[in-house]
Amino acid sequence: MIHRKKIKEGIYNLLTLWKLQLKKKIRGFYSDQHQLTSTTAVNRYPELFAEVQKIFLSSRNNVEPLILSFGCSTGEECFSLREYFKDAKIIGVDINNRNLRKASRKNNDARIKFLFSSTENIEKEGKYDLIFCLSVLCRWEDTKNVTNCERIYPFQKFEASVKELSNQLLEGGLLVIYNSNFRFEDTTIFGDYEIVKTPSVEDSGFVNKFDANNNLLTDIHTTCIYRKII
Template sequence: MLRLFREPRAWSELVTRTLFPSRIHQDNSFTWPDRYPALFTAAQTLLADRAPLRILSFGCSSGEEVQSLRHYFPDAVIVGAEINASLLRACREREVEGPTLFISSRDEVIQAHGPFDAIFCMAVFTRRPHEVETRDMRDISRFYPFDRFAAWARFLASQLTPGGLLIVEHALYRVEDALEGLPFRPVLTHGFAPAKGPRFDPSGMRLASPQLIARIFSRTALASTREPEPPASLLPSKYGEA
């Protein structure tokens, strides 16, 4: 408990968990610069013929990912979205070159700043993965329900331009299960490799390891049917400022 008073970041994580219990995915905001160089480089390669680019870093923590993405996409508009108000303030104080914006991760705010050519969800769609492994969890349906993951994955997917990329690393569920029925295809030439940690099916039951997974998904066309509903129906109607 003393750690909460000694470490402002830990306190901000507790406040965020308390305010938004139904919105939280990963509740640990730890990160570091250039954390996923292989996936950043892959996206850079796949988007080389598209300009100008608009990129979203969903769950950008204290802004290191946004700053790192700037090195790979020097001319892109980069938007960082974060639920933790304390970290969002830290992001806005960070000096990042080029057109950069930090916003709260409310669905309507994200929608207002899109659509995007790439959306990065790195170590966001998970929940205390070390605890999941240490406790050898076999059923996470109550710990981290699939519907919470799927609602946000589908919403973010709907915010992509045709040909846009959804890049997801360190998810407890498979992205293709969430995107079923949407016009997306996995990119098998980049980032297709064994999962780092366990994966679970939509019922929350653990799948046999190892799971070979795609990490990058491309939107193949504009959906002709109704777009996924924003996940606001799962959330409180008011949860912070833009």
């Protein structure tokens, strides 16, 4: 009897694992997809949010900012941002429609909007004062144990997306990139930006960083807030 139960459990576990792998593979086929998982939380980056609020208010305190949360998942990031930017209009975009449906169901703030992540939708609402790309421009944890990430998540994909997002950022606006597999400094558009130093916020360090040739970097990267100067 116990033997049968064990076999059943084994088969169940194998099927679950296979289903998970298959799901990951299918989602990986979406060419526009960055991070595959949807993990999120309320006020997930309190130090970072507070720092961006401080920097933004010190330089552009006369505007009601337009904020883009790229990879908003089920909405918690946008609802948290509301606490830091009371007057903002917040656009959350995600590539996963299920996440967007969940986010919309929870939303009772008329100045927060959730949209499918397409160039057209992002452009339609822009241009933005603040763009947040948090835990989205990466493939965690597929890139955890590799020394070259080209086959999993190539640099070109990261660069193409940040370029598109940068086109929608206003001059003087802030681009916030956190938990990414690459350094914004390695992109060809970095010349249009200056780094905003934030000693109180450091990269979490758990998402491996790779260079523009997709090779693993070992030095710690600490910058995550960039101001558009051109």
